[in-house]
Amino acid sequence: MSSEGDRFETKVIHAGQSPEPRTGAVMPPVFQTSTYAQPWPAKHTGYEYARTQNPTREALEACVAALENGTTGVAFGSGLAATTTVLHAFGGQGVKVVCGDDVYGGTYRLFERVFKNTGTSFSYADFSTRAPADVIPEGTNLVWLETPTNPMLKISDIAAVAARCKQIGAILAVDNTFATPYFQRPLDLGADLVVHSTTKYLNGHSDVVGGIVLTKDPAIAEKLRFLQNAIGAVPGPWDCWLTLRGVKTLAIRMQRHQENGKHVLAWLGANSRVKRIHYPFLPADPGYAIAKKQMSGFGGMVSFVLDCDLPRAEKFVASTKLFTLAESLGGVESLIELPAAMTHASVPAANRRALGIEDGLVRLSIGIEHHDDLIADLDQAMKVALA
Numbered sequence: 001m002s003s004e005g006d007r008f009e010t011k012v013i014h015a016g017q018s019p020e021p022r023t024g025a026v027m028p029p030v031f032q033t034s035t036y037a038q039p040w041p042a043k044h045t046g047y048e049y050a051r052t053q054n055p056t057r058e059a060l061e062a063c064v065a066a067l068e069n070g071t072t073g074v075a076f077g078s079g080l081a082a083t084t085t086v087l088h089a090f091g092g093q094g095v096k097v098v099c100g101d102d103v104y105g106g107t108y109r110l111f112e113r114v115f116k117n118t119g120t121s122f123s124y125a126d127f128s129t130r131a132p133a134d135v136i137p138e139g140t141n142l143v144w145l146e147t148p149t150n151p152m153l154k155i156s157d158i159a160a161v162a163a164r165c166k167q168i169g170a171i172l173a174v175d176n177t178f179a180t181p182y183f184q185r186p187l188d189l190g191a192d193l194v195v196h197s198t199t200k201y202l203n204g205h206s207d208v209v210g211g212i213v214l215t216k217d218p219a220i221a222e223k224l225r226f227l228q229n230a231i232g233a234v235p236g237p238w239d240c241w242l243t244l245r246g247v248k249t250l251a252i253r254m255q256r257h258q259e260n261g262k263h264v265l266a267w268l269g270a271n272s273r274v275k276r277i278h279y280p281f282l283p284a285d286p287g288y289a290i291a292k293k294q295m296s297g298f299g300g301m302v303s304f305v306l307d308c309d310l311p312r313a314e315k316f317v318a319s320t321k322l323f324t325l326a327e328s329l330g331g332v333e334s335l336i337e338l339p340a341a342m343t344h345a346s347v348p349a350a351n352r353r354a355l356g357i358e359d360g361l362v363r364l365s366i367g368i369e370h371h372d373d374l375i376a377d378l379d380q381a382m383k384v385a386l387a
């Protein structure tokens, strides 16, 4: 139940922020300092050194924690710095991790090329089609779940995975970067912690790289806070300030991403050169039932398969004018990319096909421009490339 001040659209503006005490500045200032004066040796104001405490960072952490219905946010210099710190908290010699089979490529690289060397073992499974008990064996310590996935937008049942984790005493971490807390709140569904690349929708303006972890478990919070300072992969105050500013419009941006998504989907659905559309909020999508159950909506991420070979697909994505050909996602501007040649080029071709990443698969991150302009752009590119 929502009470006054507790609704999402209000929290994005106010949570974690109050007027600055000295001047009454309504926006949290950028505390661009590395250290703080102490009145007496070992007596301080609560702020000693800026790796350890920074008021701008604290405002961002408190705000996003409130949006995910957590109690603690711990911010980092990138999404992967956040993931690194979580793995330092829960990984190590003999630790067993089960991870989604099509997680973000950088997460996979971090697990396989960095943390495997520390004695942590990783196995990969498709949580979207298999029962949690079948893919999460007894003795698993940490489960890493991404839903929806990228670029196939596969959906897994967070509550069911969380129940299995509770049963066997495993920690559940959910990467909520794609859905954002506006549409999905994993802590409410039983996850122990939520990870974000704030680089994407949370900041939303494609001008900052950042990450954050949210939890409501005091022991996990304490561990992460210790490691945030001990490892030191912290964001700078300007990046925190920009991200906090971006978060203020998260609710209205996500609404508009979703609206534009619906228009683009209608156009794609009526186009004879589009073989298949991946979007969990379409009734024909395999993830539809679970998406409806655990998400309140879906934003501007759409992928679809063009009925053409790789060179034509390349020409298509290179021919859009408003959709910028680029990796990343979640900004106010629309982006287009070809996973087989770009974000997922490092995945061997056979594995790509097994994951459903065909050569003609195009991924859109639909921005908040006017939908008619976006559709006209896709239409002209289709004429140039597939005529």
Ligand SMILES: *Cc1c(COP(=O)(O)O)cnc(C)c1O
Pocket: 078, 079, 080, 081, 104, 106, 107, 146, 150, 175, 177, 178, 196, 197, 198, 199, 200, 209, 210, 211
């Ligand atoms: C981008 C991304 C990351 C990594 O975040 P960085 O900020 O680039 O380090 C992790 N997970 C998902 C789902 C992402 O899209």
